[in-house]
Amino acid sequence: MITVNVRFFATVKDLVGADEIELMLEEGALASRVLDHLAERYPRLSGWRKHLRLAVNSEYAEGTRLLQDGDEVAIIPPVSGG
């Protein structure tokens, strides 16, 4: 098993009710697995899924990115800076 830290922002943070959680995943889990897990646990999030980007260790990542123990995954909803 691997452990990743998942960070939330903006509306996703409000929906989840936390700004970060720890997830235990199977060895070899891909980043998309984090979204699968969150959609199961927080059904209100599943409507947003295709609008959410992923970041791993502060870099944008595709769902096919292989996760490692200790990675920080961030769920990036549509950005609105500036």
Add this chain to the structure above:
Amino acid sequence: MINIVRHPIDVQEVLRSVQVPEAGAIDIFVGTTRNHSSGKEVLSLEYEAYEPMALKEMEKIENKVRSRWAVHRFAMVHRVGRVGIGEASIVIAVSASHRREAFEACHYAIDTLKREVPIWKREIFADGEMWVGFQGEEPQE
């Protein structure tokens, strides 16, 4: 100068940070809180950032700017927390020998920040608040 701050941005300081004798032009963009949105009165904005990644993405913008235009100095400062009406949330300044590079680089920088940098704003109305980009429960197409 690439920074995320929690206090009002000193535009003069940002301007001074890009001034060099070689520059013939400085372009500055200041993004300010507008008092209306979607026909409603906005009382203020609140910004939140994923700071380590936002700073990295801001640095990437500077690198892309430098690879495309001949610029001397580049500054990008974003404020987070509450930003009141008329106050600056973002200041970008670019100095170059000539004005075309300064205009184009600054324009590119703000457009790219708005697409790529993990910072979010929430609009505060008299009757509620809403994160921009989220229309009610489901995202708008």
